[in-house]
Amino acid sequence: MKTFIKDNIQAFQEQYQDRGRLLISCPDQPGIVAAVSQFLFEHGANIVESSQYSTNHEGGRFFIRVEFECEQLKKKEGQLEADFQEIAQKFDMRWNFTYGYHIKRTAVFVSKEPHCLLELLWEWQSGDLMTDIALVISNHEDSREVVESLGIPFYYIPASKENRREVEQQQLQLLKEYKIDLIVLARYMQILTPDFVAAHPSRIINIHHSFLPAFVGAKPYERAYERGVKLIGATSHYVTDDLDQGPIIEQDIERVNHRDNVESLKKIGRSIERRVLARAVKWHLEDRIIVHQNKTIVFN
Amino acid sequence: MKTFIKDNIQAFQEQYQDRGRLLISCPDQPGIVAAVSQFLFEHGANIVESSQYSTNHEGGRFFIRVEFECEQLKKKEGQLEADFQEIAQKFDMRWNFTYGYHIKRTAVFVSKEPHCLLELLWEWQSGDLMTDIALVISNHEDSREVVESLGIPFYYIPASKENRREVEQQQLQLLKEYKIDLIVLARYMQILTPDFVAAHPSRIINIHHSFLPAFVGAKPYERAYERGVKLIGATSHYVTDDLDQGPIIEQDIERVNHRDNVESLKKIGRSIERRVLARAVKWHLEDRIIVHQNKTIVFN
Amino acid sequence: MKTFIKDNIQAFQEQYQDRGRLLISCPDQPGIVAAVSQFLFEHGANIVESSQYSTNHEGGRFFIRVEFECEQLKKKEGQLEADFQEIAQKFDMRWNFTYGYHIKRTAVFVSKEPHCLLELLWEWQSGDLMTDIALVISNHEDSREVVESLGIPFYYIPASKENRREVEQQQLQLLKEYKIDLIVLARYMQILTPDFVAAHPSRIINIHHSFLPAFVGAKPYERAYERGVKLIGATSHYVTDDLDQGPIIEQDIERVNHRDNVESLKKIGRSIERRVLARAVKWHLEDRIIVHQNKTIVFN
Amino acid sequence: MKTFIKDNIQAFQEQYQDRGRLLISCPDQPGIVAAVSQFLFEHGANIVESSQYSTNHEGGRFFIRVEFECEQLKKKEGQLEADFQEIAQKFDMRWNFTYGYHIKRTAVFVSKEPHCLLELLWEWQSGDLMTDIALVISNHEDSREVVESLGIPFYYIPASKENRREVEQQQLQLLKEYKIDLIVLARYMQILTPDFVAAHPSRIINIHHSFLPAFVGAKPYERAYERGVKLIGATSHYVTDDLDQGPIIEQDIERVNHRDNVESLKKIGRSIERRVLARAVKWHLEDRIIVHQNKTIVFN
Structure with a gap:
């Protein structure tokens, strides 16, 4: 492979x-x-x-x-x-x-849920992502097997609120070592420090599991269920210091109804997250995005 | 006609x-x-x-x-x-x-922008809304001609923050006189008093010009433009005392991009508002909606 | 008005x-x-x-x-x-x-069903169609009232297979007299002669009530119902000599299901036809379309 | 795994x-x-x-x-x-x-392109397909590795027009041996004999790579490109003796434009095929489909 x-x-x-x-x-x-x-x-x-x-x-x-x-x-x-x-x-x-001869080098950060990582790997194997996925960093061991089976180095770095600075030191060291151009947070459920973010302007792409600015912050599917919305969405954006406030690259939604509970919203949501993140990453890799005043111009 | x-x-x-x-x-x-x-x-x-x-x-x-x-x-x-x-x-x-032999009687409230009213009239003329549109109430004269040309009584009642109570007295009088079952706020830009709302539980349908809960309140298109969203939406909901917090009946969205300014967002938004409101009204008229704990079950 | x-x-x-x-x-x-x-x-x-x-x-x-x-x-x-x-x-x-100072002059041809005509008139009144709708020609009297109420000349020319040539002579005379740049067939259910078509290359826009090339020809909704499709569509295209084979400008679809009978397919279809035709006409009027080898390049 | x-x-x-x-x-x-x-x-x-x-x-x-x-x-x-x-x-x-205690047993038939098989395996691993994927049969070796890594038996049976009967004998033997309830043709590019089809009424699901009835038969993406359509689709249906004429279970489409060549149509098409087939299989497994007069009633 x-x-x-x-x-x-x-x-x-x-x-x-x-x-x-x-x-x-x-x-x-x-x-x-x-x-x-x-x-x-x-x-x-x-x-x-x-x-x-x-x-x-x-x-x-x-x-x-x-x-x-x-x-x-x-x-x-x-x-x-x-x-x-x-x-x-x-x-x-x-x-x-x-x-074109300079292929961008990407690091993917992931936590427990693998669906966004797997979609990126799938698109990459299909030749649809013009990048070298140089390494994967995770605070869980779950994705090691699939990542290493593709010949990609996998680094397990446990992370929590307490050791955030140390963890980021290790991460920064790896990013430097692997000459990384782009960081993709593929459902990486840790918050980055302002210093880390400031060091990578318009070079960290996150997927948020709601149609921003609805449901900023934690547990968006639970809150979407509580509110009784008829559509749920996902948003891919560049990371800035303001939580979930960075320039939006891409969004999409799907229709839900009263039969959907939190579990089924999450299931539907995963398929939206996968494609929204994959599109945003693809456009970044093809240099189709200009950021201007916290908004994106996307020439796609 | x-x-x-x-x-x-x-x-x-x-x-x-x-x-x-x-x-x-x-x-x-x-x-x-x-x-x-x-x-x-x-x-x-x-x-x-x-x-x-x-x-x-x-x-x-x-x-x-x-x-x-x-x-x-x-x-x-x-x-x-x-x-x-x-x-x-x-x-x-x-x-x-x-x-079925009791056709519900509907009052439509409208302000200056006619598109939602016109969509309802259109659907009604086409036989798609099983109702008697018994009267139209507006705080502007703009829609009088088209309404009266269809043989529907049109009442002009100027409204503002100051005279809200008196205006509502006139409106309530008309609703009683015309034996109204359903009130549709078809872009009626005035806020109703808690008393008025309490008197019509699950019988006032509003169209809000955003994908709630994003952009609750005034000027949603301006704020959507500022935030740089890639989709805009509209939400139809029953009116409760909490502004834009009532049970959601229907929502829809359309894709926009960086080329869209506030004007074009509004234009695109109008077509979403039209169809979202028309669907919600239709489902209500066909008794397809049950409200339970600030959410709707819609059997459509 | x-x-x-x-x-x-x-x-x-x-x-x-x-x-x-x-x-x-x-x-x-x-x-x-x-x-x-x-x-x-x-x-x-x-x-x-x-x-x-x-x-x-x-x-x-x-x-x-x-x-x-x-x-x-x-x-x-x-x-x-x-x-x-x-x-x-x-x-x-x-x-x-x-x-920009030369506003294109449009003739709309319509038969009995008014929905496509009404959508064009609506968009035009809203300032979204950069054209002068100079006249409407119909083989039925149904739309006269609404057309004339907007100050647009309405010509009733009964048409059938038998008198096609004479009818077209009258039509051509009117097109010349009104200096027409664009002909829109807004559900005009008559077939045009090769001569008429040849005289207006890439200047006649038709709406076909199916997702072409599915259901070429007559009674597409009946045939869609028979086939049990789960989506129905509409197609706007330039008219050429080959029936329903001209360059496609725009298409759209909506989801249907086993509950929909022919009547409801037609009803859903009408709303698709309206917006598909309106988009195609708008793009033509803004010179966004180039025809090349029976396909369109649409710069929208 | x-x-x-x-x-x-x-x-x-x-x-x-x-x-x-x-x-x-x-x-x-x-x-x-x-x-x-x-x-x-x-x-x-x-x-x-x-x-x-x-x-x-x-x-x-x-x-x-x-x-x-x-x-x-x-x-x-x-x-x-x-x-x-x-x-x-x-x-x-x-x-x-x-x-519910009788989990249906499924056989997946696949040729060279793995995307539909992979989607089914993905949905299955995620617990979304209530089935036992009992074996995979292919006329190519390409998918062996991924199938066997999941512990599923993989049978390579080279197939062509010439040896169709013998191949089907082997396949029927395997279906019997593995007590198969459902056969899914996940882009299996071979035609089945009438006998094989007749033996499995409403129990073979196929994915056709076009919005049927447009582009029945071979090379639909090439023909969609030639025709210049603005939407492409995929159709999942039960297999009957008439090529691509069986009862339609599900269809979906995506928007394309003049920039898309045959390659990109195929790429977009693959993502439509994946989800359309997965939905149809899911509904079948949950007994949500009744076939009546070459149409499906889908209670989803």
């Missing part, structure tokens, strides 16, 4: 070795698209996908995502970024190039 | 003149279904639809809705209810018979 | 007087976006929305829709199109500029 | 040892519900769930599913069925009792 997956990652690298992506956010003004597309054309890059958005009604900010093919991209990377400085300054851009 | 609609109501009465419905809520125990179905059989009533539900996991309450055909129902009504007392007492039932 | 609507159209024209749209389809090659965006920038046009698509996998065709703001657009229209010839030739483009 | 699952089955048997279900189909007439519920009451059975349906508009057939609790059910099974004969004859019923 492991061999197959490493083949998968190598196949990604080869397929996308000349593929680059450029994300830009800047004040809106005429000429941005012309400047960017002219720049790419002159550097031998052919645009294969492009999406843009501007906030006409609120002060005018412009966002664009461009995906391009460029022969020998790896050799041109340095020159490309150096040359882009001029345009970036002229238009006061926040910008970021990413490259 | 008016003639057509009154024909419509008469057609309902004829089509359903021998149709009865029985709603029961009682402690769960063996033999309820046998007793009820035996009773109906002995009284010449043939069950055409039946739904039941019991809360196995929480103390055991049993709910059933039976729809039946019974020749000469109008003549038997008194006897039926008298005879049923025995079963009702034996099983400690809360129960209610309704009869 | 009529006054209000004509105000509406004028408001559109004012709001969008400097708004232009450019639709392009051409063989894919590097430099297209750069050339087009540079051209618009040099002509004082600021891109407010842009979407593109290329068929990487099948011979490489490139499609783009650009919406732009340009001061004094009406005065520049001629120059813009003349200057664009050079780029168009270089890249072998099929292209089309449209202008 | 295997131990856990066998525990699971034993847990089912214990939890549902006193649970029975009764499915009835008969000509509609007054008194059926009274007779059945009186019968169950007298035999000490308490109704926990009941659903009924009658075809008012077409000759009057009545269908009911009753789920009941009855102490010492296993001992009473013979008596119950013997006593029920009288009612059954009186009302001319087709009827069937099933018992």
Whole structure:
């Protein structure tokens, strides 16, 4: 199995070795698209996908995502970024190039319930998540077998309110060691410290088991049952210091009715959580998300 | 137009003149279904639809809705209810018979935005709402023309925080005069007094323009925009004294994205509000809803 | 009412007087976006929305829709199109500029069932359809009252298999007289001749009452009932010579079950038809659709 | 893993040892519900769930599913069925009792693509499929590892048009040996002979990878792509002699657009197929389906 997956990652690298992506956010003004597309054309890059958005009604900010093919991209990377400085300054851009040959490295944090982890592993094995799942960290041993059977290192770090700082020291050490680009909290039921969160801006994705902002905090299915809602949902968001208040990436819902008790709400909820988290992670890995003022622009 | 609609109501009465419905809520125990179905059989009533539900996991309450055909129902009504007392007492039932020849009379309250009112009128004209829309009350003149063109009395009663009691006196007078069974708040943007609400338990249906309990209170679309949600919704519920806390009858949502501003959220929201309210009203009119402990059992 | 609507159209024209749209389809090659965006920038046009698509996998065709703001657009229209010839030739483009001050003129054809017509009128009154509904043609008198009450001319032209050619002569005369840009068949149950269709390529939109290609042809709800499907749908498409085979613009479905008979399928179906047709018409009016090889690219 | 699952089955048997279900189909007439519920009451059975349906508009057939609790059910099974004969004859019923302690035994047939098999295994491990997956039969070796790791026997039987009869002999032998109640074709790409199908009426469930009756037969995703549909679907149905014409149990769809090529349609389709098949199998296992005139009544 492991061999197959490493083949998968190598196949990604080869397929996308000349593929680059450029994300830009800047004040809106005429000429941005012309400047960017002219720049790419002159550097031998052919645009294969492009999406843009501007906030006409609120002060005018412009966002664009461009995906391009460029022969020998790896050799041109340095020159490309150096040359882009001029345009970036002229238009006061926040910008970021990413490259297909650099496969992002992901760490998955999980507690007892495995369904979100399993969905990510499934999508990954199917070639739908363009990432290297480099390690799994858990405060329970339950998922060790399935994780290790795929050749992924599994680290068991018991966690509680009391030892939060020490636990995070171990986790940070591992993240550094494995050169992790993205942390996915796949139903990891521990709260992270502000320091940990601050160190990974827009790089920790969480799944919350409710349609936020309904049922912020603990036990959302119990509270949904109490309230008698007719739909339940799940929300994937970037983690910030405010509990369940970070920028929302994706949400979905399913219909329930009076026959559903807390158990069946949880069961239905699990299938929503699985797909909502998988979508959010996929979009992040493909550089489809720009965060702006606690909201996301998702070019999907 | 008016003639057509009154024909419509008469057609309902004829089509359903021998149709009865029985709603029961009682402690769960063996033999309820046998007793009820035996009773109906002995009284010449043939069950055409039946739904039941019991809360196995929480103390055991049993709910059933039976729809039946019974020749000469109008003549038997008194006897039926008298005879049923025995079963009702034996099983400690809360129960209610309704009869197809009694078409419920509805009052619609509306403010400036007409979309929910218009949807109800549309469904009603199409023969999908088994009711007599007896009058419309509004604190704006905007909807007078369309309402009166259908032959429905329209009452303009300006309303504000200051004159709430006097306004409600006029409204109560009209509700009494027109023998109203159901009040529908079709985006009526005024808050009702506790006295008014208490006088109509489970007989006032409101449409709230968010997926409750998210965005309780005012300006839900503005707050949904601020929060950056990826779905917006609407909720229809019975009105109780707690603002937006009454038993939820129906909810629905639609997908939105970063391109949607407050205006487009409102536009999308209107189409959700229309259908959510129309469904809730329809189910109420067909006696498909039982309220139990601030939740609804909807036999649809 | 009529006054209000004509105000509406004028408001559109004012709001969008400097708004232009450019639709392009051409063989894919590097430099297209750069050339087009540079051209618009040099002509004082600021891109407010842009979407593109290329068929990487099948011979490489490139499609783009650009919406732009340009001061004094009406005065520049001629120059813009003349200057664009050079780029168009270089890249072998099929292209089309449209202008916000030119509000498209629509003719609605309807038979007995009014629901699709009424939805279009509703959306139009709400300001959601950027068009002038210039006339309604019907082979029944049923909708005359509502149409004329909005100040729209209504033409009753009885139609049957026998008099198809003569009927179409009258219709063509009216379309010419009213300078119609778009024909919407809002449940118009007559078949058009090949000549009529050929004269309006990608300019006749039909609503078919099934999820095509299931239930092509007559009586789709009856056949859906017979087959026992668990979902029913509707399809909006451009009309071509092949019955129900034209390019699909939009489809939607709703869930049904064994309790639904043909009547209730039709009732549910009507609400699907309404929204599917309204979306397709809206996208056409906003120039969001490119037809290519009997399929649509919809930039929505 | 295997131990856990066998525990699971034993847990089912214990939890549902006193649970029975009764499915009835008969000509509609007054008194059926009274007779059945009186019968169950007298035999000490308490109704926990009941659903009924009658075809008012077409000759009057009545269908009911009753789920009941009855102490010492296993001992009473013979008596119950013997006593029920009288009612059954009186009302001319087709009827069937099933018992919670008899866990249905399922055989899964699969070819190369594992996604539907994996979903069933997942749902089964989660305790959502009340069955014993007794064996898996495949014409490819691909799924052997995952199946055997769960302790389920895996039989590799190469199949082709040429050796169909011999292959089916082997399969029938295995079905007999393992006392199979239900056969699930989880993307088994071979056609079964009429004899094989006739031997298992309403006991073979297939998943077809389109929204039937659209795209009957081979290569539905390719044809959906060619036709340019905006939604794709999947259909689960009982297998009959007519290819893809058997009674439909469940269908679902997802939205696609012009960007989706055949590959991405297949990918999206796989997730629809997974959930549609899992739902159909679940409903069958819980005796929620009655087949009548090539349609299903699903009491879910």
